[in-house]
Amino acid sequence: MARRRRSRRSMEAIEINVTAFMNLMVVLVPFLLVTAVFTHLTVIELHLPPADAAGAAVKNPNVPFELHVIIREGGFTLRDNRGSTIGTIPTTSKGPNYKALYDSIRQIKGRYPDRTVS
Numbered sequence: 001m002a003r004r005r006r007s008r009r010s011m012e013a014i015e016i017n018v019t020a021f022m023n024l025m026v027v028l029v030p031f032l033l034v035t036a037v038f039t040h041l042t043v044i045e046l047h048l049p050p051a052d053a054a055g056a057a058v059k060n061p062n063v064p065f066e067l068h069v070i071i072r073e074g075g076f077t078l079r080d081n082r083g084s085t086i087g088t089i090p091t092t093s094k095g096p097n098y099k100a101l102y103d104s105i106r107q108i109k110g111r112y113p114d115r116t117v118s
Contacts, residue, residue, distance in 0.1 A: 065081070065112050066081035073091070074090060074091055075089050076088070076097075078105075086104075086108065
């Protein structure tokens with residue numbers, strides 16, 4: 001008879017209680033979504049010339065014109081790829097002078113209408 005009792009116990013269905021786990025997930029998932037750090041990656045594509053590029057551009061007059069805008073704390077500096085400074089736009093008390101930068105770039109574009117951004 002001992003055998004029959006053991007077999008009946010092993011045949012009973014085991015019930016898994018997942019209520020506590022579900023309650024944990026209901027609280028945990030919104031918490032993790034709210035506290036997640038969403039980052040925005042920005043890539044600035046820079047094409048830095050080699051150290052001797054300024055000398056090479058002066059030696060070769062067939063090099064097309066390129067405008068370089070150098071951004072510093074004190075303002076903007078406009079240079080070409082031959083190493084000469086075209087102009088300097090100082091920072092105003094309100095911040096960077098974008099209007100003067102825009103006007104300067106328009107004047108330079110007037111001198112080189114066939115050049116486009118590459």
